[in-house]
Amino acid sequence: MTTRWLTSGEQRAWRAYIAATHLLEDTLDRQLQQDAGMPHLYYSILANLSETPEHALRMTDLAESLKITRSRLTYAVTRLEKDGLIRRENCRWDKRGSIAALTDEGMAVLERTAPGHVETVRASLFDHLTEEQVGQLEEICTGITRALEGETTRPAADEVPWRRRSTPPCS
Template sequence: MTTRWLTPEEQRAWRAYIAASQLLEDAIDRQLQQEAGMPHLYYSILATLSEAPHHCLRMTDLAERLKITRSRLTYAVTRLEKDGTVRREGCRMDKRGSLAILTDEGTALLERTAPGHVETVRASLFEHLTEQQVGQLEEICTEVARALQGDGEQSAPDDLPWRRRSSTSCT
């Protein structure tokens, strides 16, 4: 098999993407550490739970939404439990499953932290883009994610660490 090396244009685009994504993640992490004493992943867990019905998701569904391994999620949720921002309960419908539930303390922390987080995202990313570029960024990222997850015409890769279907119900 012959290697299809990146063209000079692809190489520049790839390196620009890597630099931008690492710098953006660093800016967001620094802001969240300063304001809330937590990394971006922990904030993402709280935010995802805040958007879910009843502020609750099965751990497997939460891992899939965040695109992280279940073991990494378990570690993060354990830490958030110690901080009182998330609690875990067994799932009534499936005794093997467990639910992550956003607590009132977690909601309050999000309400305090969200304005600074949004300002950091806006200042670090969106203030540097035109309205058209924002649309292009969404289109590009959606297509790449769709291709990597196997959504659409392609079947889902079995090796995705968060891949396991289950109900998102918390009742």
């Protein structure tokens, strides 16, 4: 198989993308560490739970919505649970599954932190784009996400993070 090297334009775009995503993630992490003592991933977990009915989600569904491995989510939820921001519950319809539920304290932290987070997102990203570029960014990112998720065909379990297992499933 012949390697399809990036063109100079693709290489510039790739490096610009990597620089922007790393800097944006670092900026978001710094702001959230300062305001809430947590990294962006932990904030994202709280935010995702806050947007669901009953502020709770099955762990596998939460991992899928965040696009992370279940083991990474378990580690983060364990920390958030120790801090009293989330509680874990047994899944009533699946004995192997568990539910992550946002606590009142977790909701209060989220409500206190959200304004600063939104302002950081706006100042770091959207204030630098035109309305047309915002639409283009959405279209580009949606296309990449669909391709990586294998929307046209069902990907194998090890091809998407939230289906990967670091340990065998419970029986």
